[in-house]
Amino acid sequence: MKFYFAPMEGITGYVFRNAHHACFPSVDRYYTPFISPNQNRPMSPKEKRDVLPENNRNIPLIPQILTNNATQFLQAAKVLADMGYEEVNLNLGCPSATVVTKGKGAGFLGEKEKLRAFWMKFMNIPPFPFPLKQDWACVTLWKL
Numbered sequence: 001m002k003f004y005f006a007p008m009e010g011i012t013g014y015v016f017r018n019a020h021h022a023c024f025p026s027v028d029r030y031y032t033p034f035i036s037p038n039q040n041r042p043m044s045p046k047e048k049r050d051v052l053p054e055n056n057r058n059i060p061l062i063p064q065i066l067t068n069n070a071t072q073f074l075q076a077a078k079v080l081a082d083m084g085y086e087e088v089n090l091n092l093g094c095p096s097a098t099v100v101t102k103g104k105g106a107g108f109l110g111e112k113e114k115l116r117a118f119w120m121k122f123m124n125i126p127p128f129p130f131p132l133k134q135d136w137a138c139v140t141l142w143k144l
């Protein structure tokens, strides 16, 4: 059986994760609370601190991104790939009103055509810093 640690925005940051991992070292994967890129920056200083490898030593960590914008998704994914991450997770499930009303999280999952366009744009932005494999809820990155 695999144990995956679900994220909680505002709660399960790197301090929580380090304490949890010290007590329960057999968790197979930790997902970060979502990183929310915008047109000005791929992630905030606080979000960056949360994923910095030196703050997550020996923790099997998958960063999660919340966006409905392919360009911003890739900008955040590039920063994460440069830190050494080989997989990221796209949030398509957050039901919070502040997220859904912006068409993100569960709001994005309900917009099939927008999701399709997201993937198409995503696949047409050259050059990729890494090859991509995707399904509907999770995107895995391999560095070349």
Ligand SMILES: Cc1cc2nc3c(=O)[nH]c(=O)nc-3n(C[C@H](O)[C@H](O)[C@H](O)COP(=O)(O)O)c2cc1C
Residues within 6 Å of the ligand: 006, 007, 008, 009, 010, 011, 032, 033, 034, 064, 091, 093, 094
């Ligand atoms: C305060 C709070 C913040 C959360 N933040 C995230 C998040 O950033 N990303 C995510 O995928 N899920 C988030 N979730 C969802 C949880 O990870 C979890 O999937 C959800 O609470 C259902 O848990 P359950 O299956 O144990 O009932 C959040 C939930 C809560 C209550």
